[in-house]
Amino acid sequence: MFENSFTSEKKIKIFFYGFIFLISLYLLRKGAVFAPDSGSYLAMSSFRSLGYPLFLKAYGYFFQDAYGVLVAVQVGTGVLAVDYFLRTLNKHFSFSSFVYMMLFLFLFAPYFVLHHIGNYILTEALCYPFFLIMLSFLVKFLKGNETKFLLTSVVFGLLLTLTRSQFIFLWPGFLILITYMFYKNRSILSFFGRTLILAAIILSGQMIERTYSYILTSSFKTVPFVGYQAIVLPLYLSKERDVTLFESPQEKAFFKAAYEGLQEKKAHINSANDINPLFHYSGFYNIICHRISGKAALQHLDPNPYIRDGQLASVSLTLIKNNFFLT
Amino acid sequence: MTFYVKTIINSLGGHWSFFVLMVFAFFVFVKNILQPSSAKETFLMFFMFNIGNLMLVALFEPLIARYTLYTATPLWSFMLILLSSLFMTKPLEKAS
Numbered sequence: 001m002f003e004n005s006f007t008s009e010k011k012i013k014i015f016f017y018g019f020i021f022l023i024s025l026y027l028l029r030k031g032a033v034f035a036p037d038s039g040s041y042l043a044m045s046s047f048r049s050l051g052y053p054l055f056l057k058a059y060g061y062f063f064q065d066a067y068g069v070l071v072a073v074q075v076g077t078g079v080l081a082v083d084y085f086l087r088t089l090n091k092h093f094s095f096s097s098f099v100y101m102m103l104f105l106f107l108f109a110p111y112f113v114l115h116h117i118g119n120y121i122l123t124e125a126l127c128y129p130f131f132l133i134m135l136s137f138l139v140k141f142l143k144g145n146e147t148k149f150l151l152t153s154v155v156f157g158l159l160l161t162l163t164r165s166q167f168i169f170l171w172p173g174f175l176i177l178i179t180y181m182f183y184k185n186r187s188i189l190s191f192f193g194r195t196l197i198l199a200a201i202i203l204s205g206q207m208i209e210r211t212y213s214y215i216l217t218s219s220f221k222t223v224p225f226v227g228y229q230a231i232v233l234p235l236y237l238s239k240e241r242d243v244t245l246f247e248s249p250q251e252k253a254f255f256k257a258a259y260e261g262l263q264e265k266k267a268h269i270n271s272a273n274d275i276n277p278l279f280h281y282s283g284f285y286n287i288i289c290h291r292i293s294g295k296a297a298l299q300h301l302d303p304n305p306y307i308r309d310g311q312l313a314s315v316s317l318t319l320i321k322n323n324f325f326l327t
Numbered sequence: 328m329t330f331y332v333k334t335i336i337n338s339l340g341g342h343w344s345f346f347v348l349m350v351f352a353f354f355v356f357v358k359n360i361l362q363p364s365s366a367k368e369t370f371l372m373f374f375m376f377n378i379g380n381l382m383l384v385a386l387f388e389p390l391i392a393r394y395t396l397y398t399a400t401p402l403w404s405f406m407l408i409l410l411s412s413l414f415m416t417k418p419l420e421k422a423s
Contacts, residue, residue: 089369170379
């Protein structure tokens with residue numbers, strides 16, 4: 001336990017943690033919320049990274065479909081991660097109890113304002129606390145230059161990339177930090193050692209992800225979800241005559257079905273009318289991705305998820321190339 | 328929430344005065360707060376991860392930029408720590 005201005009003020013500490021406990025109780029009472037994407041995590045769909053589906057599988061083994069406990073686990077992890085992050089910062093930087101409490105509420109806000117990440121059955125519930133813990137260890141690494149902190153941080157980075165592929169942006173960041181520490185300390189041996197650790201962990205992550213994919217789909221490849229996401233905006237901005245851009249009958253049929261779906265659900269830019277297209281698109285993103293283009297892709301494109309994802313990426317590129325300058 | 332933020336900004340004199348205030352705050356921030364090296368390093372690290380995340384998200388979702396709270400909240404938290412240090416007499420960086 002760190003000794004700092006916050007932990008030394010016991011009364012404030014009890015009052016504040018009591019307040020956080022009350023917020024947590026409110027979140028528990030709200031219960032689990034199923035988002036449009038939740039089903040694919042629970043069903044271990046092939047286009048989802050392995051982290052969250054496996055977590056849900058392990059959870060289901062113990063608690064079956066009692067999702068109230070899941071909310072408790074997700075919110076509890078969030079509280080612990082926020083507390084750990086702030087304690088780490090407070091160990092190295094001076095800030096008052098008041099700032100500590102305000103920052104706690106600010107960092108914990110995604111749990112009880114707008115996003116409700118502890119209640120939703122979505123990857124954010126794991127990624128947000130993991131990211132805070134990873135950053136805490138990186139702060140310790142920057143301060144102490146100890147490899148054990150870097151290693152722990154990279155392991156959390158691995159867990160993050162296995163939960164959401166979005167977190168691949170961490171790897172160049174890690175390399176920059178390792179190079180910076182070499183620039184500061186001039187130890188070539190630790191530089192090579194740390195770079196090797198990083199490379200080994202990135203490669204092991206690739207192996208784990210591909211093995212998981214192989215078990216699910218018999219394809220030793222990474223999760224196919226690039227095309228699914230890349231197609232959403234080009235479809236939102238597409239025009240009916242764009243169907244002539246495609247030569248393959250599969251792609252033509254897909255585009256026709258998706259375009260009809262967009263019109264039917266009023267999810268196309270033409271249906272925005274008085275609404276700002278930015279908000280209109282933002283509100284329809286999930287519907288276009290899963291219910292319109294995802295559904296049309298399943299009906300008209302290749303049954304193999306990897307080939308299908310490639311086809312979606314190709315359709316997306318064709319639309320972008322031809323509609324880059326909207327007229 | 329956006330409505331309340333907009334109302335507060337407008338009551339403070341609109342977006343332009345807010346922008347001028349932000350530019351001024353940035354210079355004060357850079358000059359006075361980022362003096363200790365570990366504060367500078369930590370800030371730049373959070374900033375780097377936030378920019379990396381934004382760039383990656385912008386590739387796929389250029390208009391809505393969801394999923395950026397992961398990196399934005401720690402960055403803003405640290406900026407608040409740095410800004411709060413303006414009102415403290417003791418040094419920001421603790422002796423290790």
